[in-house]
Amino acid sequence: MLDKETYEKVKNKSLELFEKAGIALREDEKENIEIVDGGLENIEELGLEIVTYVNTDRYCAKEMVLLPNQTCPEHKHPPHDGDIGKEETFRCRYGKVFLFVEGEKNTWHVQPPNEYFTASHEIILNPAEQYTIPPNTLHWFKAGEEGAVISEFSSYSDDATDIFTDPNFKRV
Numbered sequence: 001m002l003d004k005e006t007y008e009k010v011k012n013k014s015l016e017l018f019e020k021a022g023i024a025l026r027e028d029e030k031e032n033i034e035i036v037d038g039g040l041e042n043i044e045e046l047g048l049e050i051v052t053y054v055n056t057d058r059y060c061a062k063e064m065v066l067l068p069n070q071t072c073p074e075h076k077h078p079p080h081d082g083d084i085g086k087e088e089t090f091r092c093r094y095g096k097v098f099l100f101v102e103g104e105k106n107t108w109h110v111q112p113p114n115e116y117f118t119a120s121h122e123i124i125l126n127p128a129e130q131y132t133i134p135p136n137t138l139h140w141f142k143a144g145e146e147g148a149v150i151s152e153f154s155s156y157s158d159d160a161t162d163i164f165t166d167p168n169f170k171r172v
Helices: 002-023 027-031
Strands: 033-038 049-053 060-066 071-076 088-099 121-125 128-133 139-154
Touching: 002 033, 002 049, 002 060, 002 088, 002 139, 060 071, 060 088, 121 128
Parallel strands: none
Antiparallel strands: 033 049, 049 060, 060 139, 071 139, 088 121, 088 128, 088 139
């Protein structure tokens, strides 16, 4: 669990990146940014900051922030309860996103932070570029030096069913 000082610091950095991306947020959205550290207490390196606009049984829309060089841990959205798993499209709004998905390994421009990263096909997203990740596909993503803002459009998001390759990372 993040202490209040760290939460506020990360929240303020996230708000700066939203502003750089030209993303307008309501006051309640600014106050309720979800800071995801997975219990690792290493938020500057591993984690993600999220504002969820809508999440119904049919679709979901979010804005996500990665601080400079921050990495969202590798995970997948598996089938469950008759659903095929979450399909999501990432659209880069600001910065540079190094997205890794399952597939043939290619040339990497960044390195993963630890041994729990196995998806090895790198896709680079610059502002206005997007990529759709199929359901049940291992993926992870990392921001460049200036951080990144990503819009996510997806089917229903059920974070509790996500499977992370790092057994120490807990998404709640």
